[in-house]
Amino acid sequence: MIVSFDDDLAGEATRVANRLHGLLTQIHPSLERVLGPRFQHPAVLMLLERFESAAQIPNAGRRQLVTLLPPKAPRMAEQRVEDIFAALDEQTVTVPGTETAALIVSSRASSLAHRCP
Structure with a gap:
């Protein structure tokens, strides 16, 4: 019974991650390329939770993101922030x-x- 429950949770986490991939690919493909491979990382999930829209991220600024991410991603914070801003600069069209x-x-x-530990 426990194994079955664990399988259900894993399947649900996969379904949610796939839905996130799909949504970001539709509305902001360059951001999905940066964040997609790391969707289950706590820093990425916190970023997506906190900043509902990609348009809100530049308003927060690089400095705030670099100070926000280290507790969840101490080694990747600065590089990831640069990658995120580069991805945001790539997209020039706002999708309806x-x-x-x-x-x-x-x-x-x-x-x-x-769902993710």
Whole structure:
């Protein structure tokens, strides 16, 4: 019974991560390329939870992100922040429905953060 429950949790985490990949690919593909391979990392999940929309990240600024990420990602914080800002600079088009999708991204990231140890 416990093994079955564990399998269910793993399947649900995979489903949520795949949904996140899909949403970010639709609304911000360059950001998905940077964050996608690391979706289950606590720092990435915290970032997606905290900043619902990619448009909110530049408003926070590099300095705030570099101070925000180290508790969850001490070795990758500075490089990841640079990668994120480079990805944000790549996209010049705002996809219709981005703000609505951003709410879903935040919700899914929160859900995944609570499923991953």
